[in-house]
Amino acid sequence: MAELFDVDMTKCVKCGLCVEDCAFGALKRGESNVPEMAKEQSCMRCQHCLAICPAGAISFDGRKPEDCKSVKSLALPTLEEAENWLRSRRSVRKFAKDDVDRDLIARLLSSLGNTPTGCNARSLTFTCLPDRASMERFKHAFVGVLEAHRDGTRMLPRWLAIPAIKLRRGGSDIFFRNAPGMLVVSSDTSNPAVTTPVQDVTIACTNFELLANAAGLATCWCGFLNLVGREVPEILERTLGVKQGAPFYAMLFGKPAVRYSRCVRRENYARIVYA
């Protein structure tokens, strides 16, 4: 089994950057200033030691520095490009008929592994409905659960009952916007390492939106699913196997059937306070 923290003595320049950057003091300078793991229980497995080492001397849990991309080699967006992305991003509610390429979806989901989580708990599940066929199966099950939930004592509220009937009849789809794909991100709160489940889920969704938009796809947050989840708590477990009570959020995605010509203006979007 690979060492958790492994130093290549032929490369280490004993600069101590890895020790200084370790957020919870898991590393220390050992004999002749060579870094070593001192408190493994404090290690978040964030791999900062591997990332910061200028000499490429540190491997972490079998991951070798030569297999990790050099940051310098990456083309990163400028501030202006990042601002333009944020400005031009829109919630798209009209999707083209065709499915998204499966390799592209796999690439986006793999990239999403880089999303940060509190204490590096990484206890997320990405449940992906990658095409129209899986969306149709899901919607069928979704309406089935809603109908089963309604019995003599429990009634669905109108905001849910009426759109559900329309969905059953193949009419308008206010919940899922007739998207050909959906990603549900959920967090496993039974893992004691998870401290920020709601934030972890939201950050992953936000990053998915960013990545999907960069790939020319359209996205729309599916807040409706959470509203339905509050009304019918078993819905996600029954339809997608997402454990009841697990924090989740969903993003609809697909090729856009609509293009926005200009950005909107939101100067007063938030109150900015310098405290």
Ligand SMILES: Cc1cc2nc3c(=O)[nH]c(=O)nc-3n(C[C@H](O)[C@H](O)[C@H](O)COP(=O)(O)O)c2cc1C
């Ligand atoms: C957390 C969240 C939940 C949302 N849920 C829905 C939804 O269920 N259905 C929908 O059509 N739009 C949904 N939206 C989209 C918002 O309505 C949209 O972001 C807002 O109107 C601003 O438009 P823009 O995203 O195009 O800038 C949601 C957005 C967020 C951030």
